[in-house]
Amino acid sequence: MPCDTHAIPRSLPDLIRRRALERPEHPALVVGGITVTYRKLLERAASMGSALRSVGVGRGERVAALSGNRIELADLVLGCAWIGAVAVPLNTALRADSIVSALEQAEVQRILVSPECANVVSGFDGTVWVMGEPHVPTAGLNPGCEPEAVDPLDMAAILFTSGTTGIPRGVRCPHAQFLQWGKSVGASLGLTRDDVLYNCLPLFHTNALNAFVQSVWAGSTFVLGQRFSVRNHWSEVREIGATVDYLLGAMVAMLINADPALEDRQHNIRVALAPATPAHLIEPFAKRFGVELVDGFGSTETNLVIGTLPGNRRAGYMGTVMSGYDAAVINDGSAVPDGVPGELVVRTTVAGSCSQGYLGDPIPEPGSWIHTGDRVIRDADGWFRFVDRIKDVIRRRGENISGAEVETVLALHPSISQVAVFPVPSELAEDDVMATAILRPGADFDPISILDFAQQQLPYFALPRYIDIVDSLPLTETGKVQKAPLRERGVGQHTWDSEKSMFRARR
Structure with a gap:
């Protein structure tokens, strides 16, 4: 199948093929001591897709995974995308009934697990593949196959929400949503093909998975860490030559509360995506570590709806509405004046840029408003700042x-x-x-x-x-x-x- 590298990518396999043609020997992914070039990334995706097909996995079938940050997990996500199947990466903190509930929600009949997670799925009556065991679909063991013709609105993955305010729910994420994540967040961070991105968050979460797509979109290198360590973070990013970091507000607080050290500025990180960072930490963090922190609004259900571009940021603000989206602040169904807190509702004018809703719910109509559950304030000049989660409001x-x-x-x-x-x-x-x-x-x-x-x-x-x-x-x-x-x-x-x-x- 010919690949026009000048056209806009329509799917994850399409994006990978383009990068493999443009810079085949450039490192695309580094995880667990394994470095994969863009050529090898293409080969692994095609081989894993072929391996899944050989055991009967077909277009639209949902295949789950329960694993830490391993190359096999990335292989499964890309292999499913290659043949039009749907990856369902699960939170490794889930146990027993929660696992069964998620698998039932997603209508999964097959699951790939790392050895340490095998006992957690003992109650699952479908097919369980344990990584490393014989007869398990594995990248590199099968000749590659041609990718399925995938529509941008076809599901690429089902991602489960974190469950901090309720039961985790499965979100239907199409190929187009991942591609838009790559394009929009890449622009917000100012990514280039020379960047090295470091993310130590779990790959089952939208943050790390979309950071990988951002890297592929830019043609840069993505390094997937194993876990966050306050003590070792700066030495890790220095050793790999990372230029872009991914943090959360809690991680920012831990780093800045650690004792000052010589390593604080002995790195090449210039910018970090750090949603939910308290405003009072942004300038001290930049002064101490030399890293610009970037905020924005996005969620598993949406995309980077509110954000900023390099050279136009404000401490304590998420940003302004990005191209292709609408946002409003409401209370009891009606818009509130600027400066008054209310719930943020968002929608997209670009097909597939947001999710297709939750499992069990009807697919939303194009242009439908999405209720975020976040309380925000919009200033008169269009800049948004986060207040809190609506469920965190205290009535006293x-x-x-x-x-x-x-x-x-x-x-x-x-x-x-x-x-x-x-x-x-x-x-x-x-x-x-x-x-x-x-x-x-x-x-x-x-x-x-x-x-x-x-x-x-x-x-x-x-x-x-x-x-x-x-x-x-x-x-x-x-x-x-x-x-x-x-x-x-x-x-x-x-x-x-x-x-x-x-x-x-x-x-």
Whole structure:
């Protein structure tokens, strides 16, 4: 099948073929000590597609995977795309009933697992392939086959949401959505073919998977790490020569709270995609590490709907609406004035640039509004800033409180390293505000100092009643704080209660 390298790619296989023709010997993917050139990436995708076909996997069939960041996982995603099948990479933190539920949602009959995950799928009554065992579809063992003729709106993958605010749901992601991720985020980061991208987030998540597509779109090199390490991060990116990094807000906080070291600037990273980074950390991070942090709004269900371009960024803002998208801020179904918080709803005017909805739901009509569940503010000049998740809004004594706003203020206190704020039941009905925090090394817990500091920037009703000090916060596999376990644990024996102390907020 001829490939016109000047036309716009229509699918993931189409994109890979173009890059293999343009720069066949350039490194495309590095993972687990294995370096794959663009020529080899094409060969592995075609070979894996052939291997899947040989065991009966057909167009549209859904094949799951449960694995850490291994080359076999990348092979499965590309091999499925090659033959028009659908990859379903699952969160390795899922267990027992959650795994079965996800497989049932996605109507999966076959799953490829790494050896350490094999026991987790013991209750699955479909076909289980264990990586490394005989008779398992593997790239390189079969001659390649021609790619299936794939439509941009055909599903490439089903990705499950993180489940931080509810049960994980499967999202139908078409080829066009991945390609648009590659194009739009690549432009926002200013990617070039000479860049080396480093991402240590799990490949089952939209962040790492789309970073890989961004790299292929730019014709650059993608290095997939194994896991995030505060101690080793800068040495890792230095050793591989990375120029672009991928972080989350929690990771940014961990890095900046670490003791200063000579390695802080001994690297080539110029820019990092770092969604959900608190505004007060952006400039100090750039000053200390020499890295520009880039925010934006995107989700598994959408794309980079709100973002920025190099040379036009604002600390604390996600950006403006990107070309091909619409965004509005609403409350109770009606648009709110600029400067007033409300729910962000978005839509695309480009077919396939957003997902095709959740498994079990009808495919949305073209141009349908997507409710994000995020509370944002749009300024009069069109710049958007994040406030919080709607489900994180705390209702206390008739007042709505933004948990994210309280977190931002508390995180500025010199003794606090990280903090999560959430509602707990109040004796007076509604909620009380609780904060669970990690102290900086060597800092003492002085709750009076913390509240005295906070009340200078927060109204009295937003001040935490309860404060817990912990060694670590529960995180998802992608580094997001899990507030559900914190809410379930609630007030404990060692929780500090302002209403049982000498402290009284000045009103």
